[in-house]
Amino acid sequence: MGRKLLLEKAHVENIRHFDVYRREGGYRSVEKALKTMNPDAVTEEVKKSGLRGRGGAGFPAGMKWSFLAKPEGVPRYLVVNADESEPGTFKDRYLMEFLPHILIEGMIVASYALGSNRSYIYIRGEYWWIVDILEQAIEEARNNGFLGKNILGSGFDCDIFVHRGAGAYICGEETALIESLEGKRGNPRIKPPFPAIKGVWDCPTVVNNVETISAVVPIINEGGEEYAKIGVGKSTGTKLISACGNINKPGVYEIDMTISVEEFIYSDEYCGGVANGKRLKACIPGGSSVPILPANLLLKTAKGETRMMNYESLSDGGFATGTMMGSGGFIVLDEDQCVVKHTYTLARFYRHESCGQCSPCREGTGWMEKLLLRLDRGQGKMSDIDLLWDIQRKIEGNTICPLGDAAAWPVAAAIRHFRDEFEWHVLNPEECTRRNYGLAHYADPLEVTVA
Amino acid sequence: MADEKQLFKVTIDNITVEVEPGTTILMAARQIGGDVTPPAMCFYSKLQGSGGKCRTCLVEVSKGSEKDPRPMPKLVASCRTTVMDGMEVKNITSDKVMDARAGVVEFLLLNHPLDCPICDQAGECHLQDLSYEHGKEGTRYEFSRRTFEKEDFGPYIQLHMTRCILCYRCTYVAAQLTDSRVHGVLDRGDHAEISTYISKAITNDFSGNMIDVCPVGALTDKTFRFKNRVWFTKPVQAHRDCDKCCGKVTLWNRGDEVLRVTARKDEWGEVESYDGKPGWICNTCRFDKKKLSDWVIEGPTNVNRHSVISTNHYVNGKVPQETIAEVMGGRQPKLLMDIHDVSDVNDPSVDLSVIPGPATGATFNNKKQQ
Ligand SMILES: Cc1cc2nc3c(=O)[nH]c(=O)nc-3n(C[C@H](O)[C@H](O)[C@H](O)COP(=O)(O)O)c2cc1C
Ligand code: SF4
Ligand code: SF4
Ligand code: FES
Numbered sequence: 001m002g003r004k005l006l007l008e009k010a011h012v013e014n015i016r017h018f019d020v021y022r023r024e025g026g027y028r029s030v031e032k033a034l035k036t037m038n039p040d041a042v043t044e045e046v047k048k049s050g051l052r053g054r055g056g057a058g059f060p061a062g063m064k065w066s067f068l069a070k071p072e073g074v075p076r077y078l079v080v081n082a083d084e085s086e087p088g089t090f091k092d093r094y095l096m097e098f099l100p101h102i103l104i105e106g107m108i109v110a111s112y113a114l115g116s117n118r119s120y121i122y123i124r125g126e127y128w129w130i131v132d133i134l135e136q137a138i139e140e141a142r143n144n145g146f147l148g149k150n151i152l153g154s155g156f157d158c159d160i161f162v163h164r165g166a167g168a169y170i171c172g173e174e175t176a177l178i179e180s181l182e183g184k185r186g187n188p189r190i191k192p193p194f195p196a197i198k199g200v201w202d203c204p205t206v207v208n209n210v211e212t213i214s215a216v217v218p219i220i221n222e223g224g225e226e227y228a229k230i231g232v233g234k235s236t237g238t239k240l241i242s243a244c245g246n247i248n249k250p251g252v253y254e255i256d257m258t259i260s261v262e263e264f265i266y267s268d269e270y271c272g273g274v275a276n277g278k279r280l281k282a283c284i285p286g287g288s289s290v291p292i293l294p295a296n297l298l299l300k301t302a303k304g305e306t307r308m309m310n311y312e313s314l315s316d317g318g319f320a321t322g323t324m325m326g327s328g329g330f331i332v333l334d335e336d337q338c339v340v341k342h343t344y345t346l347a348r349f350y351r352h353e354s355c356g357q358c359s360p361c362r363e364g365t366g367w368m369e370k371l372l373l374r375l376d377r378g379q380g381k382m383s384d385i386d387l388l389w390d391i392q393r394k395i396e397g398n399t400i401c402p403l404g405d406a407a408a409w410p411v412a413a414a415i416r417h418f419r420d421e422f423e424w425h426v427l428n429p430e431e432c433t434r435r436n437y438g439l440a441h442y443a444d445p446l447e448v449t450v451a
Numbered sequence: 452m453a454d455e456k457q458l459f460k461v462t463i464d465n466i467t468v469e470v471e472p473g474t475t476i477l478m479a480a481r482q483i484g485g486d487v488t489p490p491a492m493c494f495y496s497k498l499q500g501s502g503g504k505c506r507t508c509l510v511e512v513s514k515g516s517e518k519d520p521r522p523m524p525k526l527v528a529s530c531r532t533t534v535m536d537g538m539e540v541k542n543i544t545s546d547k548v549m550d551a552r553a554g555v556v557e558f559l560l561l562n563h564p565l566d567c568p569i570c571d572q573a574g575e576c577h578l579q580d581l582s583y584e585h586g587k588e589g590t591r592y593e594f595s596r597r598t599f600e601k602e603d604f605g606p607y608i609q610l611h612m613t614r615c616i617l618c619y620r621c622t623y624v625a626a627q628l629t630d631s632r633v634h635g636v637l638d639r640g641d642h643a644e645i646s647t648y649i650s651k652a653i654t655n656d657f658s659g660n661m662i663d664v665c666p667v668g669a670l671t672d673k674t675f676r677f678k679n680r681v682w683f684t685k686p687v688q689a690h691r692d693c694d695k696c697c698g699k700v701t702l703w704n705r706g707d708e709v710l711r712v713t714a715r716k717d718e719w720g721e722v723e724s725y726d727g728k729p730g731w732i733c734n735t736c737r738f739d740k741k742k743l744s745d746w747v748i749e750g751p752t753n754v755n756r757h758s759v760i761s762t763n764h765y766v767n768g769k770v771p772q773e774t775i776a777e778v779m780g781g782r783q784p785k786l787l788m789d790i791h792d793v794s795d796v797n798d799p800s801v802d803l804s805v806i807p808g809p810a811t812g813a814t815f816n817n818k819k820q821q
Binding site for chain 2: 170354363364365367387399400
């Protein structure tokens with residue numbers, strides 16, 4: 001049984017409200033930080049914790065904070081990224097819905113560390129009911145002296161504002177988010193300059209994921225070193241995983257990163273196995289942008305080691321045989337799923353969500369979608385598969401923001417690991433509209449690699 | 452202070468230049484000139500914030516700087532990447548760059564209608580030049596191309612959204628030169644489009660410069676629409692006293708007729724600068740001064756001899772010697788058909804600049820009947 005740091009109290013009745021949250025030990029970290037620590041010490045503690053960004057890229061949070069420029073007389077901003085639009089990812093929603101105060105608490109501490117007197121939550125427009133929950137929590141915190149002027153007599157002022165997006169995945173990209181927050185079209189900016197130097201209204205800004213900021217609470221309460229003891233290597237602390245797809249128990253799970261992928265899928269504590277007694281075919285372990293893996297490579301790395309649910313192990317083998325932790329959107333596919341169709345669905349998503357600024361992403365995503373649709377319907381050609389490979393290769397790395405890469409990787413991984421399924425669609429144009437390729441050999445044990 | 456500014460040394464395709472700190476790789480490459488200069492479809496040195504979007508100017512940085520010689524992991528947009536001292540850049544000497552650029556050209560042409568034969572921009576289109584130099588013949592795209600609903604921008608500017616490459620230059624012009632921007636990019640991804648949203652005319656002063664910065668035929672001069680192919684017109688430099696703009700223009704003439712007025716362009720296709728200030732022109736000069744007598748003519752425009760516009764032109768022109776007669780033992784080549792005998796389209800007795808709309812077959816037929 002792993003430790004729970006974030007969701008421990010999620011099911012306490014009325015924990016959504018300040019009084020209950022406070023009674024359960026909430027806002028201790030604010031007291032500790034504001035009364036006994038200076039801002040740099042808070043940053044230092046986060047550095048020691050080894051906390052990595054939970055939004056997708058896994059960049060060390062403490063390091064990001066220490067990069068923040070601090071010119072005299074210029075305001076600095078903390079922006080919490082609650083745009084959560086990556087298909088398969090719904091952990092931030094769960095956290096904000098049940099425990100809004102842990103986010104507010106984390107934000108106060110983080111704002112104190114960064115010197116942000118006005119901090120923002122940028123939330124996706126579709127989460128409209130959560131806006132109300134958050135605003136109520138902010139109101140309660142303000143009424144109890146945790147927000148506003150001179151918090152707890154420390155001389156630190158802080159206010160939090162919730163800003164609703166209008167339903168664009170791209171506004172989760174931090175610079176697009178900043179543009180959108182400023183009231184402009186959500187186009188990613190060209191970097192450099194990075195937000196740490198020029199962010200919101202050209203002021204130094206830190207953008208962090210909801211879960212990242214919430215994790216600051218246990219870090220301050222328990223100390224960075226204690227936090228770092230949980231997990232392994234550079235995967236410290238706990239991680240929220242939103243599990244979905246063909247599993248018995250979809251939902252949000254908090255794991256410490258020491259369990260194996262196999263345990264996560266099959267143990268009753270987590271996903272409870274593949275639904276309806278089916279067999280596991282493939283899995284996208286970190287949200288739609290990360291490479292899909294067939295069952296055999298998912299459970300064991302190419303070296304034959306057990307694959308664990310942490311940053312290092314999931315990415316073991318690079319993109320050739322590995323994948324990424326990403327945002328923790330864990331999508332499981334059983335033997336009845338068609339990888340071609342699945343890849344098409346993702347391609348359609350990225351085509352629809354591209355901002356359209358740069359030519360490779362704008363044109364390439366649409367082209368890939370059309371080819372995949374054709375293949376899925378059995379109207380494709382063998383050469384389409386190579387063409388898809390060439391298109392994704394020309395998008396990847398050549399765009400302004402990582403959405404281009406995110407659109408290219410799922411296609412690349414699907415072709416890399418499931419090429420025979422694509423070919424089967426071309427060779428059996430009629431049959432492929434009636435039945436699926438099935439599990440094939442994707443769960444076969446891996447050949448033992450000769451060292 | 453008298454001491455010299457420190458200059459950065461940057462080597463592009465093995466050619467070294469010294470530039471001021473803060474210069475981008477692209478601008479450094481322009482100082483060298485020639486093939487070393489990456490093509491730029493969205494960057495426009497006179498428009499703040501432009502660039503970074505089209506990705507045609509991608510280059511490989513094989514050495515970051517003298518201090519930190521590590522190469523950059525990805526190709527970078529040269530228009531938005533500033534040089535460091537000792538930087539080494541590969542443009543046409545890098546296979547990676549050429550491959551990526553061919554990809555970008557393919558992407559730009561993917562949904563392009565390729566309607567050059569009826570496009571007023573043909574002959575001065577940067578996409579044509581780009582495709583000619585970096586594109587492949589043929590396409591691998593087998594789907595119908597994107598179309599848009601037509602939108603009318605009023606009497607001056609003609610929009611062909613299907614040709615737009617979403618370089619955003621026109622939005623920067625509108626934001627930086629006109630008193631208020633009334634158009635922008637609507638929607639996103641491959642369905643993004645240039646629009647005023649509520650179908651408004653774009654007539655505010657200086658808006659005509661959007662036509663000059665548009666690298667393709669998406670925004671063209673409506674008063675010149677279908678009047679003539681640019682290579683049949685004769686560009687001359689002219690000026691007038693204008694209280695709003697520099698008044699320095701290029702007139703595109705046909706005989707004594709002024710068919711079109713544009714700002715003057717430099718070798719990179721951008722408007723010329725005068726005393727460090729870009730020579731944007733106002734809408735009065737562009738759209739309302741269509742008589743030769745409105746202008747003081749300075750002389751013929753220097754046209755690059757590689758340009759199709761230079762055909763039949765007079766400056767630095769060297770007509771190649773006809774050799775057929777020589778090798779054919781004195782016999783003259785026989786023309787099967789002289790286009791001017793059978794086509795009235797370039798009939799000089801039709802005053803194209805004074806007819807109200809675009810020239811059509813009827814324009815010429817009517818003339819004949821009279
Ligand atoms: C297309 C795109 C969409 C993104 N969407 C989100 C998102 O919805 N939520 C999020 O936290 N990060 C998202 N990110 C990552 C952010 O750019 C940024 O890295 C993150 O907010 C940083 O926070 P962290 O360091 O705490 O992870 C997205 C990135 C890209 C390229
Ligand atoms: S990669 Fe796609 S989403 Fe990102 S800036 Fe370019 S067009 Fe926009
Ligand atoms: S209309 Fe022309 S200038 Fe404007 S974005 Fe399109 S291609 Fe660029
Ligand atoms: S000119 Fe550099 S990206 Fe377009």
